[in-house]
Amino acid sequence: MNSRVGAAVIIAILAAGCTSVSPPPPTVSVGPVTVRPQEAHDVTAAPPAAAEPCDREASLPPGPLPAAGEMPPGSTMAVIARRGRLVVGVDQNTYGFGFRDPTTGRIEGFDIDVAREIARAVFGDPDRIDLRVVDARDRETALMSGQVDVVVRTYSITCERRRSVDFSTVYFVANQRILAPRGTRIDTADDLSGRRVCAVTGTTSLSNLVAINPRPFVIGVTAWTDCLVMLQQNQVDAISTDDAVLAGLAEQDPTVEIVGPSLEVEPYGVGVGKYHEDLVRFVNGVLERMRLDGTWDRLYDRWLTRLGPSPGPPAATYGGS
Known part of the structure; x- marks a missing residue:
């Protein structure tokens, strides 16, 4: 084969390669997939109702609040003071009440500031607080097991829940x-x-x-x-x-x-573990002070104005002795 013929053959081969069309890739069809949030489930039965009715909003009357840093010896508050932190069960997904600020990473909201006022009353410092995120279904468990001192988490007071835990007076009505x-x-x-x-x-x-x-x-x-x-x-x-x-x-x-x-109607209270009546009275004293000194209104104006003008703090209902 001379050089001219060889070159012609090469050119023909290259031309054939350039003009050939590769078969298209197989078509892949993927249907839309509905992704449910983790643990989403169908609810087919209501949670059990309380066996007996109760005055769900009544709570123990407060005594005089001790000065911050001077909790009565032997009290639940003294135990908290020795630990150095108030441990609070809260939410991080409810905007306005307990949510994580995407800018600062801090958990903030109306409920968080109520918890901070309780810490302020114990220590004189609202930052002496340990926030523990608790799912709604785990609020009673967290209190009964002692994982937290109190729960401040859009926690509606019901007679059924009162069988397991105690509540403060109502601090918000939804x-x-x-x-x-x-x-x-x-x-x-x-x-x-x-x-x-x-x-x-x-x-x-x-x-x-x-x-x-x-x-x-x-x-x-x-x-x-x-x-x-x-x-x-x-x-x-x-x-x-x-x-x-x-x-x-x-x-x-x-x-x-x-x-x-x-x-x-859903009245919110601060949840407290059973057999800590002194802490219930203490929290009620803090809430009463918040009603009287304008703290409740200040917190409402900071976090909840989207709900409309402040209705003022709900009145306390006391029962027991």
């Missing part, structure tokens, strides 16, 4: 309502029948939802932000819980709104 996308035909509890509704496991909201007849399809999750994600992804039709919590969710998503009348 109402269970509904959060739904704007423009949907959901306005009342009856409109939830047959719909998918989200609530957090361990809350009173679940019981009230399961009691609706005909019953909605209730889905329980770990945190209210999980409910908001499910609503945004059309995995549920609505969320129902305290309006104070819903207002924080609505603040994060302008496409939703709070609708309908109250399904149930």
